[in-house]
Amino acid sequence: MNFNKVILYYGFAPISDPQAVKLWQKTLCESLNIKGRILISPHGINGTLGGNMDDVKKYIKNTRQYPGFKKIDFKWSEGTGQDFPKLKIKVKDELVAFGNPGEIKVDENGVIGGGIHLRPEEVNKLVEERGDEVFFFDGRNAFEAKIGKFKNAVVPNVTTSNDFVKEIESGKYDHLKDKPVVTYCTGGIRCEILSVVMKNRGFNEVYQVKGGIVRYGNTFGDDGLWEGSLYTFDDRLTIDFSDHTKLIGECAHCNGPTKEFRNCQKAECHQLVLLCDACYESHLDRPCKHDREIKRNRELIG
Template identity: 65%
Template sequence: MEERGDEVVFFDGRNAFEAKIGKFKDAVIPNTSTTRDFVGEIESGKYDHLKDKPVVTYCTGGIRCEILSSVMKKHGFNEVYQIEGGIARYGNKYGDDGLWQGSLYTFDARMAIDFTDKADVIGRCEKCESPTNKFHSCSEVSCYELILLCETCALIPKNLACFHVVKKGAKSELIG
Protein backbone atom coordinates (compact mmCIF):
# COMPACT_ATOMS: atom_id res chain seq x y z
CA MET A 1 0.00 0.00 0.00
CA GLU A 2 2.70 2.47 0.99
CA GLU A 3 4.68 1.86 -2.19
CA ARG A 4 1.60 2.33 -4.44
CA GLY A 5 0.29 5.44 -2.64
CA ASP A 6 -2.66 7.32 -4.10
CA GLU A 7 -3.02 4.82 -6.92
CA VAL A 8 -4.67 2.24 -4.60
CA VAL A 9 -8.48 2.30 -4.54
CA PHE A 10 -10.48 0.98 -1.59
CA PHE A 11 -13.77 -0.60 -2.71
CA ASP A 12 -16.45 -1.29 -0.09
CA GLY A 13 -17.86 -4.81 -0.25
CA ARG A 14 -20.68 -4.18 2.23
CA ASN A 15 -24.22 -2.90 1.93
CA ALA A 16 -24.20 0.84 1.23
CA PHE A 17 -25.90 1.76 4.51
CA GLU A 18 -23.00 0.29 6.50
CA ALA A 19 -20.63 2.87 5.01
CA LYS A 20 -22.76 5.70 6.42
CA ILE A 21 -21.04 5.22 9.78
CA GLY A 22 -17.64 3.84 8.79
CA LYS A 23 -15.41 3.35 5.76
CA PHE A 24 -11.85 3.49 4.55
CA LYS A 25 -10.57 6.93 3.58
CA ASP A 26 -11.67 7.91 0.05
CA ALA A 27 -13.30 4.50 -0.54
CA VAL A 28 -15.65 3.76 -3.42
CA ILE A 29 -19.09 3.03 -1.95
CA PRO A 30 -21.29 1.14 -4.44
CA ASN A 31 -25.06 1.57 -4.28
CA THR A 32 -25.86 -1.91 -2.95
CA SER A 33 -28.44 -3.36 -0.58
CA THR A 34 -27.37 -7.00 -0.84
CA THR A 35 -24.26 -8.90 -1.88
CA ARG A 36 -26.10 -9.95 -5.07
CA ASP A 37 -26.27 -6.27 -6.10
CA PHE A 38 -22.52 -6.23 -6.73
CA VAL A 39 -22.87 -8.20 -9.95
CA GLY A 40 -25.12 -5.53 -11.49
CA GLU A 41 -22.96 -2.72 -10.14
CA ILE A 42 -19.80 -4.17 -11.67
CA GLU A 43 -21.53 -5.14 -14.94
CA SER A 44 -22.93 -1.60 -15.27
CA GLY A 45 -19.53 -0.32 -16.35
CA LYS A 46 -19.51 2.58 -13.90
CA TYR A 47 -16.31 1.27 -12.30
CA ASP A 48 -14.50 0.32 -15.52
CA HIS A 49 -12.10 3.24 -15.02
CA LEU A 50 -10.67 1.29 -12.07
CA LYS A 51 -9.83 -1.86 -14.04
CA ASP A 52 -6.13 -1.02 -14.36
CA LYS A 53 -5.69 0.31 -10.81
CA PRO A 54 -4.90 -1.74 -7.73
CA VAL A 55 -8.25 -2.25 -5.98
CA VAL A 56 -8.53 -3.35 -2.35
CA THR A 57 -11.96 -4.76 -1.51
CA TYR A 58 -13.07 -4.86 2.09
CA CYS A 59 -15.98 -6.02 4.23
CA THR A 60 -16.63 -6.74 7.88
CA GLY A 61 -14.97 -10.14 8.20
CA GLY A 62 -13.71 -11.04 4.75
CA ILE A 63 -16.49 -13.18 3.26
CA ARG A 64 -18.46 -10.65 1.19
CA CYS A 65 -15.29 -9.16 -0.29
CA GLU A 66 -14.27 -12.66 -1.44
CA ILE A 67 -17.42 -12.66 -3.57
CA LEU A 68 -16.87 -9.08 -4.75
CA SER A 69 -13.23 -9.77 -5.65
CA SER A 70 -14.25 -12.79 -7.70
CA VAL A 71 -16.88 -10.76 -9.58
CA MET A 72 -14.38 -7.97 -10.26
CA LYS A 73 -11.72 -10.36 -11.57
CA LYS A 74 -14.29 -12.07 -13.79
CA HIS A 75 -15.15 -8.67 -15.29
CA GLY A 76 -11.59 -7.68 -16.15
CA PHE A 77 -10.21 -5.93 -13.07
CA ASN A 78 -6.48 -6.63 -13.21
CA GLU A 79 -5.32 -6.16 -9.62
CA VAL A 80 -7.82 -7.01 -6.91
CA TYR A 81 -6.75 -7.50 -3.31
CA GLN A 82 -8.54 -7.94 0.00
CA ILE A 83 -7.93 -6.89 3.54
CA GLU A 84 -7.18 -10.20 5.25
CA GLY A 85 -9.72 -10.82 7.99
CA GLY A 86 -11.77 -7.81 6.94
CA ILE A 87 -12.36 -4.56 8.75
CA ALA A 88 -12.66 -6.30 12.11
CA ARG A 89 -9.11 -7.64 12.02
CA TYR A 90 -7.76 -4.40 10.54
CA GLY A 91 -9.43 -2.34 13.28
CA ASN A 92 -8.16 -4.62 16.02
CA LYS A 93 -4.63 -4.22 14.65
CA TYR A 94 -4.55 -0.50 13.82
CA GLY A 95 -7.40 1.00 15.87
CA ASP A 96 -8.05 4.53 14.69
CA ASP A 97 -4.44 5.11 13.63
CA GLY A 98 -4.87 3.50 10.21
CA LEU A 99 -6.99 4.42 7.20
CA TRP A 100 -10.32 3.38 8.73
CA GLN A 101 -12.71 6.21 9.58
CA GLY A 102 -15.68 5.95 11.93
CA SER A 103 -17.53 2.96 13.39
CA LEU A 104 -18.02 -0.58 12.14
CA TYR A 105 -21.63 -1.68 11.62
CA THR A 106 -22.34 -5.05 13.27
CA PHE A 107 -25.20 -7.44 12.59
CA ASP A 108 -26.06 -7.91 16.25
CA ALA A 109 -27.65 -5.95 19.11
CA ARG A 110 -24.66 -3.60 19.33
CA MET A 111 -25.28 -2.38 15.75
CA ALA A 112 -21.89 -0.61 15.76
CA ILE A 113 -18.49 -0.82 17.38
CA ASP A 114 -15.60 1.61 17.64
CA PHE A 115 -12.05 0.32 17.66
CA THR A 116 -10.95 2.97 20.18
CA ASP A 117 -12.61 5.66 22.25
CA LYS A 118 -11.22 8.31 19.88
CA ALA A 119 -13.06 7.06 16.78
CA ASP A 120 -14.47 9.79 14.54
CA VAL A 121 -18.24 9.89 14.17
CA ILE A 122 -18.80 10.23 10.42
CA GLY A 123 -22.50 9.31 10.28
CA ARG A 124 -25.16 12.00 10.04
CA CYS A 125 -28.68 11.89 11.48
CA GLU A 126 -31.23 11.44 8.68
CA LYS A 127 -33.46 14.10 10.28
CA CYS A 128 -31.17 16.86 11.61
CA GLU A 129 -27.67 16.07 10.22
CA SER A 130 -26.12 15.85 13.71
CA PRO A 131 -23.17 13.45 14.03
CA THR A 132 -24.24 9.93 15.02
CA ASN A 133 -23.35 6.28 14.52
CA LYS A 134 -26.64 4.94 15.92
CA PHE A 135 -28.95 2.95 13.68
CA HIS A 136 -32.54 2.37 14.82
CA SER A 137 -35.02 -0.17 13.49
CA CYS A 138 -38.01 1.23 11.63
CA SER A 139 -41.13 1.10 13.80
CA GLU A 140 -43.29 -0.16 10.92
CA VAL A 141 -43.98 -3.85 11.60
CA SER A 142 -43.51 -4.90 7.97
CA CYS A 143 -40.28 -2.94 7.48
CA TYR A 144 -36.76 -4.12 8.19
CA GLU A 145 -34.98 -0.90 7.25
CA LEU A 146 -32.59 0.84 9.60
CA ILE A 147 -32.67 4.58 10.18
CA LEU A 148 -29.59 6.56 11.20
CA LEU A 149 -30.74 8.91 13.97
CA CYS A 150 -29.10 10.95 16.70
CA GLU A 151 -30.29 10.35 20.27
CA THR A 152 -32.50 13.47 20.26
CA CYS A 153 -34.30 12.64 17.01
CA ALA A 154 -34.70 8.98 18.04
CA LEU A 155 -36.85 10.14 20.97
CA ILE A 156 -39.51 11.44 18.56
CA PRO A 157 -41.72 8.44 17.61
CA LYS A 158 -42.57 9.67 14.10
CA ASN A 159 -38.84 9.71 13.26
CA LEU A 160 -38.66 5.95 13.84
CA ALA A 161 -41.02 5.27 10.93
CA CYS A 162 -38.98 5.33 7.74
CA PHE A 163 -41.92 5.16 5.30
CA HIS A 164 -39.94 2.99 2.91
CA VAL A 165 -41.82 0.96 0.36
CA VAL A 166 -42.64 -2.44 1.85
CA LYS A 167 -40.35 -5.02 0.26
CA LYS A 168 -41.01 -8.58 -0.82
CA GLY A 169 -41.02 -11.06 2.01
CA ALA A 170 -43.40 -9.19 4.30
CA LYS A 171 -44.47 -11.18 7.32
CA SER A 172 -47.10 -13.73 6.34
CA GLU A 173 -49.58 -12.69 9.03
CA LEU A 174 -49.78 -9.27 7.37
CA ILE A 175 -50.75 -10.65 3.96
CA GLY A 176 -54.35 -11.25 3.16
Protein backbone atom coordinates in the same frame (compact mmCIF):
# COMPACT_ATOMS: atom_id res chain seq x y z
CA MET B 1 -12.75 -8.86 32.93
CA ASN B 2 -15.34 -9.70 30.29
CA PHE B 3 -15.51 -13.44 29.65
CA ASN B 4 -18.23 -13.16 26.98
CA LYS B 5 -16.82 -13.20 23.48
CA VAL B 6 -18.06 -13.08 19.89
CA ILE B 7 -16.25 -14.77 17.02
CA LEU B 8 -16.61 -14.12 13.30
CA TYR B 9 -15.20 -16.61 10.83
CA TYR B 10 -15.46 -18.35 7.50
CA GLY B 11 -13.75 -21.19 5.72
CA PHE B 12 -13.95 -22.10 2.05
CA ALA B 13 -13.50 -25.82 1.44
CA PRO B 14 -15.46 -28.47 -0.47
CA ILE B 15 -18.26 -29.96 1.67
CA SER B 16 -19.79 -33.09 0.18
CA ASP B 17 -22.58 -33.39 2.78
CA PRO B 18 -23.64 -29.96 4.12
CA GLN B 19 -26.55 -31.45 6.08
CA ALA B 20 -24.21 -33.72 8.03
CA VAL B 21 -21.98 -30.74 8.85
CA LYS B 22 -25.07 -28.82 9.98
CA LEU B 23 -26.04 -31.60 12.39
CA TRP B 24 -22.49 -31.80 13.76
CA GLN B 25 -22.31 -28.03 14.28
CA LYS B 26 -25.74 -27.93 15.94
CA THR B 27 -24.79 -30.67 18.39
CA LEU B 28 -21.46 -29.00 19.14
CA CYS B 29 -22.92 -25.53 19.74
CA GLU B 30 -25.76 -26.78 21.90
CA SER B 31 -23.36 -28.79 24.06
CA LEU B 32 -21.38 -25.59 24.74
CA ASN B 33 -24.36 -23.22 25.12
CA ILE B 34 -23.15 -21.17 22.16
CA LYS B 35 -25.61 -19.06 20.19
CA GLY B 36 -25.42 -17.20 16.90
CA ARG B 37 -25.69 -17.90 13.19
CA ILE B 38 -23.94 -20.38 10.92
CA LEU B 39 -24.32 -20.80 7.17
CA ILE B 40 -23.12 -23.96 5.44
CA SER B 41 -22.91 -24.60 1.71
CA PRO B 42 -21.04 -26.93 -0.64
CA HIS B 43 -18.38 -24.18 -0.68
CA GLY B 44 -17.71 -24.06 3.07
CA ILE B 45 -18.88 -22.51 6.34
CA ASN B 46 -19.51 -18.99 7.66
CA GLY B 47 -20.45 -18.10 11.20
CA THR B 48 -20.72 -15.54 13.95
CA LEU B 49 -21.20 -16.94 17.43
CA GLY B 50 -21.17 -15.77 21.02
CA GLY B 51 -20.64 -17.37 24.38
CA ASN B 52 -18.35 -17.82 27.35
CA MET B 53 -14.70 -17.53 26.34
CA ASP B 54 -13.77 -21.06 27.46
CA ASP B 55 -16.73 -22.53 25.59
CA VAL B 56 -15.86 -20.57 22.45
CA LYS B 57 -12.30 -21.89 22.62
CA LYS B 58 -13.66 -25.44 22.81
CA TYR B 59 -15.88 -24.74 19.82
CA ILE B 60 -12.91 -23.52 17.78
CA LYS B 61 -10.79 -26.53 18.73
CA ASN B 62 -13.53 -28.96 17.69
CA THR B 63 -14.41 -27.12 14.48
CA ARG B 64 -10.80 -27.17 13.34
CA GLN B 65 -10.85 -30.96 13.47
CA TYR B 66 -12.81 -30.97 10.21
CA PRO B 67 -10.17 -31.40 7.48
CA GLY B 68 -11.16 -28.34 5.46
CA PHE B 69 -11.48 -26.06 8.49
CA LYS B 70 -8.02 -26.44 10.05
CA LYS B 71 -6.81 -23.04 8.83
CA ILE B 72 -9.92 -20.98 9.58
CA ASP B 73 -9.09 -17.50 10.87
CA PHE B 74 -11.36 -16.76 13.84
CA LYS B 75 -11.77 -13.04 14.56
CA TRP B 76 -12.50 -12.25 18.22
CA SER B 77 -14.38 -9.30 19.70
CA GLU B 78 -15.99 -8.42 23.01
CA GLY B 79 -19.48 -9.75 23.66
CA THR B 80 -22.24 -9.03 26.13
CA GLY B 81 -23.62 -12.51 26.66
CA GLN B 82 -26.85 -11.35 24.99
CA ASP B 83 -25.57 -10.79 21.46
CA PHE B 84 -27.64 -13.55 19.87
CA PRO B 85 -31.13 -14.62 20.96
CA LYS B 86 -30.73 -18.19 19.72
CA LEU B 87 -28.72 -20.58 17.57
CA LYS B 88 -29.61 -20.63 13.87
CA ILE B 89 -27.87 -22.91 11.36
CA LYS B 90 -28.86 -23.02 7.69
CA VAL B 91 -27.70 -24.84 4.58
CA LYS B 92 -27.70 -22.76 1.40
CA ASP B 93 -26.29 -22.86 -2.11
CA GLU B 94 -23.99 -19.90 -1.38
CA LEU B 95 -22.21 -18.65 1.72
CA VAL B 96 -22.82 -15.11 0.47
CA ALA B 97 -25.82 -14.56 -1.79
CA PHE B 98 -24.16 -13.00 -4.84
CA GLY B 99 -26.42 -15.11 -7.06
CA ASN B 100 -23.51 -16.79 -8.83
CA PRO B 101 -22.81 -20.13 -7.11
CA GLY B 102 -21.64 -21.70 -10.36
CA GLU B 103 -18.96 -19.04 -10.80
CA ILE B 104 -17.24 -19.82 -7.49
CA LYS B 105 -14.80 -22.72 -7.31
CA VAL B 106 -13.10 -23.89 -4.14
CA ASP B 107 -10.49 -26.44 -3.17
CA GLU B 108 -8.74 -27.37 0.07
CA ASN B 109 -6.87 -24.04 -0.06
CA GLY B 110 -9.99 -21.89 -0.36
CA VAL B 111 -11.51 -19.87 -3.19
CA ILE B 112 -9.85 -20.31 -6.57
CA GLY B 113 -9.02 -17.16 -8.52
CA GLY B 114 -9.72 -14.52 -5.88
CA GLY B 115 -7.82 -11.38 -4.97
CA ILE B 116 -4.45 -11.20 -3.24
CA HIS B 117 -4.82 -11.25 0.55
CA LEU B 118 -3.15 -8.36 2.35
CA ARG B 119 -2.54 -8.27 6.09
CA PRO B 120 -3.37 -4.91 7.72
CA GLU B 121 0.30 -3.91 7.69
CA GLU B 122 0.53 -4.76 4.00
CA VAL B 123 -2.52 -2.64 3.25
CA ASN B 124 -0.79 0.39 4.74
CA LYS B 125 2.43 -0.42 2.91
CA LEU B 126 0.62 -0.61 -0.43
CA VAL B 127 -0.90 2.82 0.14
CA GLU B 128 2.45 4.24 1.28
CA GLU B 129 4.15 2.97 -1.87
CA ARG B 130 1.47 3.79 -4.43
CA GLY B 131 -0.50 6.60 -2.83
CA ASP B 132 -3.61 7.90 -4.57
CA GLU B 133 -3.27 5.23 -7.22
CA VAL B 134 -4.85 2.78 -4.73
CA PHE B 135 -8.64 2.56 -4.51
CA PHE B 136 -10.50 1.00 -1.59
CA PHE B 137 -13.68 -0.74 -2.74
CA ASP B 138 -16.41 -1.43 -0.18
CA GLY B 139 -17.81 -4.96 -0.44
CA ARG B 140 -20.70 -4.36 1.95
CA ASN B 141 -24.22 -3.02 1.59
CA ALA B 142 -24.11 0.73 1.06
CA PHE B 143 -25.88 1.57 4.32
CA GLU B 144 -23.12 -0.09 6.36
CA ALA B 145 -20.65 2.48 5.04
CA LYS B 146 -22.73 5.34 6.42
CA ILE B 147 -21.08 4.95 9.82
CA GLY B 148 -17.63 3.70 8.83
CA LYS B 149 -15.40 3.06 5.82
CA PHE B 150 -11.83 3.27 4.62
CA LYS B 151 -10.81 6.82 3.77
CA ASN B 152 -11.94 7.92 0.30
CA ALA B 153 -13.37 4.47 -0.41
CA VAL B 154 -15.57 3.70 -3.39
CA VAL B 155 -18.97 2.69 -1.98
CA PRO B 156 -21.15 0.92 -4.58
CA ASN B 157 -24.86 1.69 -4.49
CA VAL B 158 -26.04 -1.77 -3.46
CA THR B 159 -28.61 -2.84 -0.91
CA THR B 160 -27.80 -6.57 -0.93
CA SER B 161 -24.85 -8.72 -1.98
CA ASN B 162 -27.00 -9.98 -4.83
CA ASP B 163 -26.74 -6.51 -6.43
CA PHE B 164 -22.96 -6.63 -6.83
CA VAL B 165 -22.64 -8.60 -10.07
CA LYS B 166 -25.00 -6.25 -11.90
CA GLU B 167 -23.28 -3.24 -10.32
CA ILE B 168 -19.81 -4.39 -11.42
CA GLU B 169 -21.08 -5.14 -14.93
CA SER B 170 -22.71 -1.70 -15.22
CA GLY B 171 -19.47 -0.08 -16.36
CA LYS B 172 -19.44 2.45 -13.50
CA TYR B 173 -16.09 1.19 -12.27
CA ASP B 174 -14.34 0.34 -15.53
CA HIS B 175 -11.87 3.18 -14.89
CA LEU B 176 -10.50 1.07 -12.02
CA LYS B 177 -9.70 -1.99 -14.11
CA ASP B 178 -6.01 -1.11 -14.38
CA LYS B 179 -5.70 0.33 -10.87
CA PRO B 180 -4.81 -1.42 -7.61
CA VAL B 181 -8.21 -2.10 -6.00
CA VAL B 182 -8.39 -3.14 -2.34
CA THR B 183 -11.72 -4.75 -1.52
CA TYR B 184 -12.89 -4.93 2.08
CA CYS B 185 -15.86 -6.07 4.15
CA THR B 186 -16.61 -6.93 7.78
CA GLY B 187 -14.66 -10.15 8.18
CA GLY B 188 -13.43 -10.88 4.67
CA ILE B 189 -15.91 -13.40 3.30
CA ARG B 190 -17.81 -11.09 0.97
CA CYS B 191 -14.54 -10.01 -0.63
CA GLU B 192 -13.59 -13.62 -1.32
CA ILE B 193 -16.53 -13.67 -3.74
CA LEU B 194 -16.39 -10.03 -4.84
CA SER B 195 -12.73 -10.27 -5.82
CA VAL B 196 -13.49 -13.28 -8.06
CA VAL B 197 -16.37 -11.38 -9.66
CA MET B 198 -14.11 -8.39 -10.34
CA LYS B 199 -11.18 -10.40 -11.69
CA ASN B 200 -13.46 -12.40 -13.97
CA ARG B 201 -14.73 -9.10 -15.40
CA GLY B 202 -11.40 -7.57 -16.27
CA PHE B 203 -10.10 -5.95 -13.09
CA ASN B 204 -6.41 -6.70 -13.27
CA GLU B 205 -5.04 -5.89 -9.80
CA VAL B 206 -7.45 -6.88 -7.06
CA TYR B 207 -6.60 -7.25 -3.38
CA GLN B 208 -8.63 -8.03 -0.28
CA VAL B 209 -8.02 -7.14 3.35
CA LYS B 210 -7.17 -10.38 5.15
CA GLY B 211 -9.48 -10.68 8.14
CA GLY B 212 -11.57 -7.76 6.93
CA ILE B 213 -12.33 -4.57 8.81
CA VAL B 214 -12.37 -6.47 12.10
CA ARG B 215 -8.74 -7.52 11.77
CA TYR B 216 -7.63 -4.13 10.46
CA GLY B 217 -9.43 -2.27 13.25
CA ASN B 218 -8.07 -4.58 15.92
CA THR B 219 -4.57 -3.93 14.54
CA PHE B 220 -4.60 -0.15 14.07
CA GLY B 221 -7.65 1.03 16.00
CA ASP B 222 -8.62 4.45 14.68
CA ASP B 223 -5.05 5.45 13.89
CA GLY B 224 -4.87 3.89 10.43
CA LEU B 225 -6.80 4.19 7.18
CA TRP B 226 -10.16 3.15 8.61
CA GLU B 227 -12.49 5.82 9.98
CA GLY B 228 -15.74 5.51 11.88
CA SER B 229 -17.62 2.60 13.44
CA LEU B 230 -18.24 -0.90 12.14
CA TYR B 231 -21.80 -2.10 11.58
CA THR B 232 -22.46 -5.65 12.82
CA PHE B 233 -25.30 -8.06 12.09
CA ASP B 234 -26.06 -8.89 15.70
CA ASP B 235 -27.57 -7.13 18.70
CA ARG B 236 -24.47 -4.99 19.22
CA LEU B 237 -25.14 -3.23 15.87
CA THR B 238 -21.85 -1.31 16.02
CA ILE B 239 -18.23 -1.81 17.10
CA ASP B 240 -15.70 0.93 17.82
CA PHE B 241 -11.98 0.23 17.67
CA SER B 242 -10.78 2.90 20.11
CA ASP B 243 -11.88 5.61 22.52
CA HIS B 244 -11.54 8.27 19.80
CA THR B 245 -13.67 6.82 17.01
CA LYS B 246 -14.70 9.42 14.45
CA LEU B 247 -18.44 9.98 14.02
CA ILE B 248 -19.15 10.06 10.29
CA GLY B 249 -22.80 8.97 10.32
CA GLU B 250 -25.57 11.54 9.94
CA CYS B 251 -29.01 11.45 11.52
CA ALA B 252 -31.72 10.85 8.92
CA HIS B 253 -33.81 13.70 10.37
CA CYS B 254 -31.48 16.47 11.56
CA ASN B 255 -28.19 15.52 9.83
CA GLY B 256 -26.43 15.66 13.17
CA PRO B 257 -23.58 13.22 13.92
CA THR B 258 -24.56 9.73 15.07
CA LYS B 259 -23.58 6.09 14.70
CA GLU B 260 -26.84 4.70 16.10
CA PHE B 261 -28.93 2.51 13.81
CA ARG B 262 -32.43 2.13 15.23
CA ASN B 263 -35.63 0.51 14.07
CA CYS B 264 -38.24 3.07 13.07
CA GLN B 265 -41.23 2.55 15.35
CA LYS B 266 -43.81 3.56 12.75
CA ALA B 267 -46.11 0.60 12.15
CA GLU B 268 -45.79 0.88 8.37
CA CYS B 269 -41.98 1.07 8.42
CA HIS B 270 -39.81 -0.66 11.04
CA GLN B 271 -36.75 -0.06 8.85
CA LEU B 272 -33.25 0.36 10.24
CA VAL B 273 -32.47 4.07 10.32
CA LEU B 274 -29.62 6.28 11.52
CA LEU B 275 -31.13 8.45 14.26
CA CYS B 276 -29.55 10.56 16.96
CA ASP B 277 -30.92 10.29 20.49
CA ALA B 278 -33.06 13.42 20.27
CA CYS B 279 -34.65 12.54 16.93
CA TYR B 280 -35.29 8.96 18.00
CA GLU B 281 -37.23 10.19 21.01
CA SER B 282 -39.42 12.43 18.84
CA HIS B 283 -39.52 10.62 15.48
CA LEU B 284 -43.03 9.21 16.00
CA ASP B 285 -44.31 12.77 15.67
CA ARG B 286 -42.86 13.11 12.15
CA PRO B 287 -43.90 11.61 8.80
CA CYS B 288 -41.86 8.51 7.91
CA LYS B 289 -39.60 9.12 4.90
CA HIS B 290 -37.08 6.35 5.45
CA ASP B 291 -35.37 4.25 2.82
CA ARG B 292 -37.44 1.07 2.73
CA GLU B 293 -34.48 -0.92 1.41
CA ILE B 294 -32.44 -0.72 4.61
CA LYS B 295 -33.38 -3.74 6.66
CA ARG B 296 -31.79 -5.54 9.55
CA ASN B 297 -30.53 -8.49 7.55
CA ARG B 298 -29.96 -11.31 9.99
CA GLU B 299 -29.07 -13.71 7.20
CA LEU B 300 -25.83 -11.88 6.43
CA ILE B 301 -22.90 -12.62 8.69
CA GLY B 302 -19.71 -10.92 7.56
